[in-house]
Amino acid sequence: MSGCHGKILRVDLNNSSTTVEEVPESKYKQYLGGAGLATRYLWDEVPQGADPLGKENKLIFMTGSLTGALAPSTGRFSVVAKSPQTGIWGQANSGGRWGVDFKNSGYDGLILEGISPKPVYLVIDDNRVELRDASHLWGMNVPETTAAVKEEVGKKYNVACIGPGGENLVRYASIMNDLGRTAGRCGLGAVMGSKKFKAIAARGNSRIQIRQPEEFKTHSKKLYELIDDSMFKMSLQSFGTNVVLDLVSIRGGFPTRNWQSGVFEESDYINGPAISDNILNKNVTCFACPIECGRGTEIKKGKYAGQKGEGPEYETVGTFGGMCAVGNLEAITMAGYLCNDYGIDTISAGSTIAFAMECYEKGILSGKDTGGMDLRFGDADLIVDLVHLIARREGIGDLLAEGTKRMSEKLGRGSEDFAMHVKGLELPAYDSRAVQLTGLTYATANRGGDHITAYVQGPTFIDAPLLIIDESEIKDPFAADPGEVQIATDLEDMLTTFDCIGACKFMGLCISAGDWVELVNRATGWDYSLDGYKQAGERVYNLARAFCNREGLRAEDDTLPKRLLEEPLPEGPAEGHVNELPSLLERYYKLRGWDEQSGKPTAAKLKELDLEDVAKELWS
DSSP states (O other), X not given: OOSSOSEEEEEETTTTEEEEEEOOHHHHHHHOBHHHHHHHHHHHHSOTTOOTTSTTOOEEEEEBTTTTSSSTTOOOEEEEEEOTTTSSEEEEEEOSSHHHHHHHXXXXXXXXXXXXXXXXXXXXXXTEEEEEEOTTTTTOOHHHHHHHHHHHHOTTOEEEEOOHHHHTTOTTBOEXXXXXXXXXXXXXXXXXXXXXXXXXXXEOOOOOOOSSHHHHHHHHHHHHHHHHTOHHHHHHHHHGGGGHHHHHHHTTOOOBXXXXXXXXXXXXXXXXXXXXXXXXXXXXXXXXXSSOOEEEEEOOSSTTTTOEEEOOOHHHIIIIIIITTOOOHHHHHHHHHXXXXXXXXXXXXXXXXXXXXXXXXXXXXXXXXXXXXXXXXXXXXXHHHHHHHHHHTOTHHHHHTTHHHHHHHHHOTTGGGGOOEETTEEOOSOOTTSSHHHHHHHHHOTTSSOSSSSOOOOHHHHTSOOBTOSSOOOSOTTSOOGGGHHHHHHHHXXXXXXXXXXXXXXXXXXXXXHHHXXXXXXXXXXXXXXXXXHHHHHHHHHHHHHHHHHTTOOGGGSOOOHHHHHOOOOSSTTTTOOOOHHHHHHHHHHHHTBOTTTOOBOHHHHHXXXXXXXXXXXXX
C-alpha cells in the first residue's frame, strides 16, 4: 500500500496484550485515513451509552494518508474517542513531529482498549512493541515525563503523553507531544488518564512508499514555492497565529469579559506584534511546514521572568486575555506554559475561568465557594493560580475542572445564560455576533463549539483559494444570509479532509483543493476526482454526526448560548448585533440532508454516502 502501511496496532490494557490488525486499502480510500478512519472504528466498536471514562470507550490515534509525506505541513495526527466533556464524538488533532515518528514505527494507528490495572506506557520501534510500567511517571508533568521516558528508552524516541490534568480526569485535559504541541480539545487526555496510560514513545525507519514519487515531489515543490511567495506566510511567520487578534478586533468580535463585549481596550498589549517585540525567541515549526508559525518564547520581565516555553497561540491569548480581561502578556504566557505542562486545553481552561469570574461578579459564586479567592476580571495573577488548582483539582479548581456546562448546571441561578459553550465544549475567541456564519458553524460542529470545523471569518480569509468555494465572499458578516450557508457546509466537508489526510488546515488557506487531490492521488495511487474527494469529507462529517445522534444529540442541541442569541453587543463595529441563527439553520439542514425534527442525517443521505449500515442502525 502506498501512503499508508495498512496496519493498526491494538493494545488491550485489561491484560497488557497487543495485536496487529491489517486494514484493507478500500477502507483507507473510503475514509482517507486519520480522523475519518478513526471515526469509523469508533462507530463500529464503542457501544451506545458507553461511559467516556469507562472501559468500553476506546482511544484511537490515527495518522493520515499523507502524514510523513514531504508535502506542505503533512505531519499531523488525530485522536478520537467519546468525549468526557461533551458525551458525543470527540476529536483532537496535533502537529509537531510525533505523528511522523509514530507512523515511521510501522503503524498507521493505535487503538487503546480497556483499562490498565496500573499506570503503563508504550514503546514502539519499527514494529517492536513493549508495554512498560509507568508507576514512577504518574504525577509527573509533561516535560518531566518526556525527559524521563527518553532517559529510559533513548533520546531518538519522540514522546506523546499526558500530565496531571489527564491523570486527575480534568474534563478538558489534553494529550501533549513534542512538549508544546497538543491534541487539545474534547478532553481526550482524561480518557487516556482513565485508562492509566501515561505515554507513547515512538521511532522507526518504516517510511511510507509514494506511488508516483517524482510527480509527487514536483507538485509538492511547486506548492512550497507558492506558499513562499504568499502574504499568508509572511503574516504567520512574523506574528504567529496571534496575528488574528487585530483582524478579529477590527470587527468588534474579540470576546471580552466572558463575552459581555467584543472590544478589549488592552488588546494592543497582547497582540501579535506585542509577542514578537517582548517575548519571542524563535519560530517553532512542525514537520514539513514552510511557515513556522509556532512561537518559542521566554518571559523577560515581572514575577515570571526566566520562564520559557511555547506560545501563546491566539486562542490562549483570547481566552486568558480578552475573556478574562487580562492585558498582562507575561501572565497570559505563563498560564499557557502551565496548561502545556499540566496537559490541559487552554481554550476550555481560560473560558471556564472567565465564566467563574462572571459568576463571582454576579454573586452566584461566593468567597466561601472559592476558598477566599477574589475572582475578579483583570486579575493577572489569578489566571495563573487557577490553572494550578484546576490541574490538581484542588479547592475551587475541582469545580472548574468540570468545565463550563457542568459548572452552570450545578450552580444554576441564571448562570446557564452566560455559560459560553455549545454541546459542552467551550467556545473559542471569535464572537459570532460579528460574523453570523461563525455562529452557525459553532452550533452545528460535531464536537461542539469549535472554530476550525469550518473557519468562517469573512472576506479577509475566505478570499484565499480556499478549497472548492468559487463565490465565497461574505457580503456583510454582520447579516445572516441563508444564501451563504453553502459556504459553511463546503468548509465543514473540505476541512474535515485535512484531519483525514494528516495535513494542517492552514494549508487550505493558500493551496486549492485540486492541488490536495493531486497530492493524495500521486501519493496513494487512488483516482479521486474533486467531487469524490469532497464527498469523502462529507461522508466522514455525517458519520461523526451519526455517532453524536446515537449518543442522544438532537436538533434542539444545534444552538448557541443565550447571550449570543439575545444580548446585542454593546459597543464597537458590531454594536447592536445578535446571532440570527434560526434563519440559517433551516437552510443548513436542507443542504445537509438532515431530518429537521431529529437532527439526524436522513437514511437517504447516509446511503448516498455509502453508509447503509449506519443508516440501518441509526433509523432502526
